[in-house]
Amino acid sequence: MNALFSMSRKDVITFVLFAAVVLLMPIWLQPFGAAYPDLMQKFAIFGILAIGFNVLFGLTGYLSFGHAAFLGVGSYTAVWTFKLFSMNPIPALILAVVISGIFALAIGFVSLRRSGIYFSILTLAFAQMSYNLAYSVLTPITNGETGLQLTLDDPRIVDSAFGGVNDGSLPVSNLFGLVDMSGISGFYFCAVFLIIGFFITQRIFASPFGMMLRAIKSNQTRMNYTGFNTRPYTLTAFVISGMFAGLAGGLMAVTDPLAGAERMQWTASGEIVLMTILGGVGTLIGPVVGAWLIKYFENIFSSFNESVLHNLFSFLPDNVESFVVSVTSMFVGEGWHLTLGLIFVLVVTFLPGGMMEGFRRIGSLFNRDGGDKAKPDEPAPAPAPAE
Amino acid sequence: MDAIFLQFLNGLDKGGAYALIALGLTLVFGTLGVVNFAHGALFMLGAFCAVTVRKILTLEMIATDPEKVTAWGTPLEIRTPYVEAWFGDFGSFMVDYSVPFSILLAIPVMLVIGIVMERGLIKHFYRRPHAEQILVTFGLAIVLQEIIKHYFGANPIPQPMPSVVGGAADIGAAMGMDPNVIVYPWWRLIYFAFSVVVIGAVFAFLQFTTFGMVVRAGMADRETVGLIGIDIDKRFTAMFGLAAVVAGMAGVMYTPLLPPDYHLGMDFLVLSFVVVVVGGMGSLPGAVAAGFLLGILQSLASMTEIKAIIPGIDQIIIYLVAVIILLVRPRGLLGRRGVMES
Numbered sequence: 001m002n003a004l005f006s007m008s009r010k011d012v013i014t015f016v017l018f019a020a021v022v023l024l025m026p027i028w029l030q031p032f033g034a035a036y037p038d039l040m041q042k043f044a045i046f047g048i049l050a051i052g053f054n055v056l057f058g059l060t061g062y063l064s065f066g067h068a069a070f071l072g073v074g075s076y077t078a079v080w081t082f083k084l085f086s087m088n089p090i091p092a093l094i095l096a097v098v099i100s101g102i103f104a105l106a107i108g109f110v111s112l113r114r115s116g117i118y119f120s121i122l123t124l125a126f127a128q129m130s131y132n133l134a135y136s137v138l139t140p141i142t143n144g145e146t147g148l149q150l151t152l153d154d155p156r157i158v159d160s161a162f163g164g165v166n167d168g169s170l171p172v173s174n175l176f177g178l179v180d181m182s183g184i185s186g187f188y189f190c191a192v193f194l195i196i197g198f199f200i201t202q203r204i205f206a207s208p209f210g211m212m213l214r215a216i217k218s219n220q221t222r223m224n225y226t227g228f229n230t231r232p233y234t235l236t237a238f239v240i241s242g243m244f245a246g247l248a249g250g251l252m253a254v255t256d257p258l259a260g261a262e263r264m265q266w267t268a269s270g271e272i273v274l275m276t277i278l279g280g281v282g283t284l285i286g287p288v289v290g291a292w293l294i295k296y297f298e299n300i301f302s303s304f305n306e307s308v309l310h311n312l313f314s315f316l317p318d319n320v321e322s323f324v325v326s327v328t329s330m331f332v333g334e335g336w337h338l339t340l341g342l343i344f345v346l347v348v349t350f351l352p353g354g355m356m357e358g359f360r361r362i363g364s365l366f367n368r369d370g371g372d373k374a375k376p377d378e379p380a381p382a383p384a385p386a387e
Numbered sequence: 388m389d390a391i392f393l394q395f396l397n398g399l400d401k402g403g404a405y406a407l408i409a410l411g412l413t414l415v416f417g418t419l420g421v422v423n424f425a426h427g428a429l430f431m432l433g434a435f436c437a438v439t440v441r442k443i444l445t446l447e448m449i450a451t452d453p454e455k456v457t458a459w460g461t462p463l464e465i466r467t468p469y470v471e472a473w474f475g476d477f478g479s480f481m482v483d484y485s486v487p488f489s490i491l492l493a494i495p496v497m498l499v500i501g502i503v504m505e506r507g508l509i510k511h512f513y514r515r516p517h518a519e520q521i522l523v524t525f526g527l528a529i530v531l532q533e534i535i536k537h538y539f540g541a542n543p544i545p546q547p548m549p550s551v552v553g554g555a556a557d558i559g560a561a562m563g564m565d566p567n568v569i570v571y572p573w574w575r576l577i578y579f580a581f582s583v584v585v586i587g588a589v590f591a592f593l594q595f596t597t598f599g600m601v602v603r604a605g606m607a608d609r610e611t612v613g614l615i616g617i618d619i620d621k622r623f624t625a626m627f628g629l630a631a632v633v634a635g636m637a638g639v640m641y642t643p644l645l646p647p648d649y650h651l652g653m654d655f656l657v658l659s660f661v662v663v664v665v666g667g668m669g670s671l672p673g674a675v676a677a678g679f680l681l682g683i684l685q686s687l688a689s690m691t692e693i694k695a696i697i698p699g700i701d702q703i704i705i706y707l708v709a710v711i712i713l714l715v716r717p718r719g720l721l722g723r724r725g726v727m728e729s
Contacts, residue, residue: 061518063518063521110710110714113713113714113717114713114714114717116517117422117517117521117664117668118664118713118717120518120521121660121661121664121709121713122709122710122713124657124660124661125661125706125709125710126706126710128657128703128706129702129703129706129707132699132702132703132706133699133702133703135702136699136702137698137699137702138699266653266657267653270525270529273522273525274526277522330534330537334536334537335533335536335537337529337533338529338530338533338534338537340529341526341527341528341529341530341533342526342530344522344523344525344526344529345508345523345526345527345530348519348522348523348526349508349511349512349523352515352519
């Protein structure tokens with residue numbers, strides 16, 4: 001037990017830095033124009049999602065293409081807890097994590113019988129099944145295309161037992177009636193979970209269990225020959241990362257009590273993979289940075305439109321300006337996904353280690369001792385995107 | 388019984404599309420060893436070749452008729468497509484048959500796209516892990532579909548089939564059953580026949596030409612073929628082009644059945660990958676067989692009688708079959724030993 005709390009000094013520094021960066025977001029995001037609660041909530045939630053995914057893909061090398069299913073399950077569970085029991089986020093999150101964990105256990109038990117691309121296809125198949133079912137037959141549970149929402153006549157047995165008032169408006173989730181889970185307090189609530197999640201992954205990375213997972217990634221056959229049964233380890237990793245996704249889904253429901261099937265679609269799974277890759281697979285900070293970057297640029301880019309562009313390039317001569325605008329308009333606003341796809345292709349091609357590898361390469365340029373001293377846990381210099 | 392037969396028929400055209408895409412996927416995988424997640428996007432690009440051709444053919448010449456006026460007092464506009472104005476009856480024939488005509492455009496276009504894609508990007512991923520191949524082609528698929536979305540919009544664009552085959556065939560009557568029991572749209576039959584012909588042609592090409600023989604040899608043992616002094620890479624690039632053409636043609640011919648939109652490729656891709664895995668990674672006959680099998684299974688599962696027993700089965704049958712096959716017969720129906728088993 002003691003070993004669990006004896007972190008190396010570097011780990012402690014990383015953790016403290018990370019916690020500080022997350023908690024001070026409302027301040028340092030100010031100059032980037034991203035310091036509003038909705039976006040910061042997304043930063044925290046998708047950060048959790050990405051670090052969870054990284055536990056599976058980064059450590060074991062199993063590429064799951066169906067992680068969005070757990071996100072969806074978490075969201076649905078949380079919204080149902082709100083509807084049936086209480087608007088308190090704690091039970092909702094606990095249930096979301098537990099149910100998505102069970103779900104992950106079932107899917108992982110089957111999918112992990114195969115590896116490589118077969119595993120990817122199996123998880124993809126399961127996620128698509130969940131998505132299709134959520135859209136069609138399971139409509140009584142998922143409310144199909146409309147999405148699951150709170151209604152005024154929900155029982156909410158715990159809340160009403162404690163004299164919850166029904167004032168004719170939809171309730172918002174709140175922590176024991178003290179703090180509303182919207183706006184900035186909602187962000188801090190999510191941020192706390194992000195920091196806890198980061199701490200857990202840090203411990204996993206440093207633990208013998210984490211070593212085992214890395215060994216599976218580098219050569220599973222050899223692991224088997226040396227007498228290890230790898231299945232329980234991969235299954236544990238799968239369930240852990242499924243629970244992280246469930247937590248993220250639950251938090252989405254906490255900040256905005258709504259769950260829709262499109263959260264489970266395979267493009268959503270693809271986005272999770274993208275975040276992790278962009279940031280840096282297998283590094284501690286990388287996936288979080290990737291998630292922040294993608295969410296940040298999604299927000300910035302999709303708010304651009306033609307008139308903004310015209311203002312931006314108004315210093316150019318007229319005909320040049322209209323040309324430049326027509327070209328750039330492909331990449332912003334509605335076309336944001338095009339930029340995302342391009343970045344993704346470029347990153348995978350030239351920088352398979354993601355942003356973290358990029359930082360390390362830049363770092364080794366200034367470090368005469370050579371770049372061979374790989375520092376996988378090096379904290380990001382500044383997770384803020386360069387403007 | 389009639390209903391089952393009808394559903395069986397219904398599965399054929401969808402199965403044909405799955406088989407054609409899965410064939411290309413397997414071809415690429417078998418030759419280059421690359422898992423191509425952008426293959427669905429090639430199908431979609433083919434479909435948009437048809438959209439483009441139709442757009443060009445229906446460009447309209449606007450003439451005003453000075454004699455007549457509309458209700459608003461402006462001269463009546465007469466719109467005729469240029470091709471009709473220039474070529475008369477042949478022009479209207481071309482407009483009517485725009486979908487089959489599009490194949491003529493799709494073949495060179497898809498060949499070029501395929502070869503550019505292979506030389507420009509895929510080439511660098513031969514020796515990289517499969518996970519990275521999946522990721523980079525996934526990114527490429529996003530790029531391609533977003534470009535299409537930019538130029539053609541997000542809404543499906545319906546494509547009419549030639550009016551001659553617009554109706555339905557009374558297959559039941561032709562086979563000696565009661566008339567009007569089994570009626571089946573002509574175009575679906577044509578699609579099925581088309582897919583059989585294309586699949587047959589690809590197999591014949593691989594089986595009976597020297598080029599195909601070299602390719603097959605390369606699939607079996609790339610190194611040895613290289614040692615003989617054959618530039619196998621060039622042939623494999625050509626095979627990528629061929630796979631792109633097959634996917635493109637499949638897309639062109641599918642447009643009358645399903646109005647194409649920009650994410651058409653993604654929808655088909657997921658299913659086609661399942662098809663490939665069910666058929667056995669790297670096995671061409673397996674891909675074709677699994678394509679038709681899953682297409683037929685899917686349409687059988689959407690019968691109301693079956694849906695009454697197991698609700699929602701039509702939505703998940705393909706994935707369910709894939710899961711069962713992968714667990715019971717990990718290599719797929721006709722998979723070879725040692726493919727993708729690292």
